[in-house]
Amino acid sequence: MIDSHCHLDFSAFDSDREQVLQTCTERGVSTFVIPGTQANAWDNLISLCNSSGRLNFALGLHPYFLDDYCESHLQQLDELLTQQQGHVVAVGEIGLDFSLSIDSDLQEQVFTEQIRLAQQHDLPIIVHHRRSHNALIRLLKEKRFGNGGIIHAFSGSYQEAQTYIDLGFKLGVGGIITYPRAKKTREVIAKVPLTSLVLETDAPDMPINNKQGQRNSPVYLPIILQALQALRWEPAEVVKQACWQNTFDILVNIKT
Known part of the structure; x- marks a missing residue:
């Protein structure tokens, strides 16, 4: 299994990151x-991912952290995308909240500037949304963004889902479906x-059902997969294999 969206670089995992990865291995993740998520964390993120053949990184400016934004961050992002060509899997996490x-x-x-950089570097994007589907869809269409990507933690309508799919995006399936x-x-x-589906946890955030108030973790990805398999009509193994392949189909340069 691939966790297509988790924040293992966050300090919440500093005390037991290696143990989390070991448990994930035991559980098939x-x-x-x-x-x-923010410019001052990109170097540490790249170093962490370079330390393991299983960790892949995207680079982007998350809307949560724009209080500290300055224009030089976009130049820095452009330079890193050039330096990390062949290694970075997407521009993200970017979006509107x-x-x-x-x-x-x-x-x-x-967001628009980061779309431009993704087009320039021929990369997909990983999109954060909250109360913003209409604006995101409008901008993606206006800018004719054709590289696709993942709509992280999708929780919109069927019509919105189909619009994103038609625009070349996969939908991130996370802990919300366990509720x-x-x-x-x-x-x-x-x-x-x-x-159109890929698996994700968003760890350490977005805990699964019955784990509210606790740190989320990639070790719970099999529980999300089981919830997805219960919702779908296809055989369980088909669902599992599809989510794996879909992630490779939409993100570039993934190493396993």
């Missing part, structure tokens, strides 16, 4: 994609094409 107090115009500006109350998302994930 073999490969990880770690998106970047309209639940934040950070100015929406600034968010759109930074029975997440009826809308579970129904959408059960209905869209299997070829």
